[in-house]
Amino acid sequence: MGQGDEMELEAQAQIWKYIFSFVDSFTLRSAVELGIPDIIHSQGRPITLSQLSACLPIDYANPDRLNRLMRYLVSIGIFSREHGSADDEDDQEDKFGLTCLSKLLVRKLENNMVPFSMLDFKVLMEPWYHLTWSLDGRASGVTAFERVYGTKFWDYAGQDLEFGEKLNEAMACDTSSTMPTLLQQFNQVFADMSSVVDVGGGTGTAAMAIAKSFPNVKCTVFDHPHVVVDDQSDSGGVAKVSGDMFNFIPRADNLLLKVGA
């Protein structure tokens, strides 16, 4: 085979990968739904397919399909696989273990990313079918999301409460994992503040972390009414104010705008 042929094969493989990359999302989600990372973690060591199968929350797992699911997830680095020994009758089955990726999918462990993997993909995926439409000048500023749902993304989260709740959980889990670094890196910046409003601060994870580390800073979380309920009482040292930031933002010496990790 010539070098050109090899390059074309490699290019084809890459295109296959991009076309079918949604398989990664759905297999990973299925593993989380079944609690596979939790099961392996609770055993404290790699386990065989039959051991895994016995712990799954379904009556009877199809062994062939479970095997395929696990092998696919091994191929993308989510789980590890130790081959069984042909010489040892008691140890012939392959064993599946956690990798540093699947450790992030164990519910019990701090900073896990389970809420992100459990977002409602149906809601999120539909607008992508309208991506090409949204590039057309005639879409005149309407996003693909607005075309499908007739509203902006963050407003939709206020209408579909189940989706909104999962979204808030995902944002909070991301913020929990990044706040310790943020507080450490900008220690002096926070120490010098007298008040701060976390604008679009979700359910208040960042504001509560600031209030805990810097009790002298008056902290307020500000977000849509479906995310925070106005509540001036002391909840984790943080006042809660709801509204639309394009209309009004509570007064403070500092504003925090954190849109993700």
Ligand SMILES: C[S@@+](CC[C@H](N)C(=O)[O-])C[C@H]1O[C@@H](n2cnc3c(N)ncnc32)[C@H](O)[C@@H]1O
């Ligand atoms: C990407 S999330 C970030 C949440 C949080 N700051 C964090 O880092 O985890 C954006 C947040 O901004 C809020 N938001 C979006 N538009 C807003 C608006 N016009 N007024 C107030 N909050 C808004 C959303 O409800 C959501 O909670």
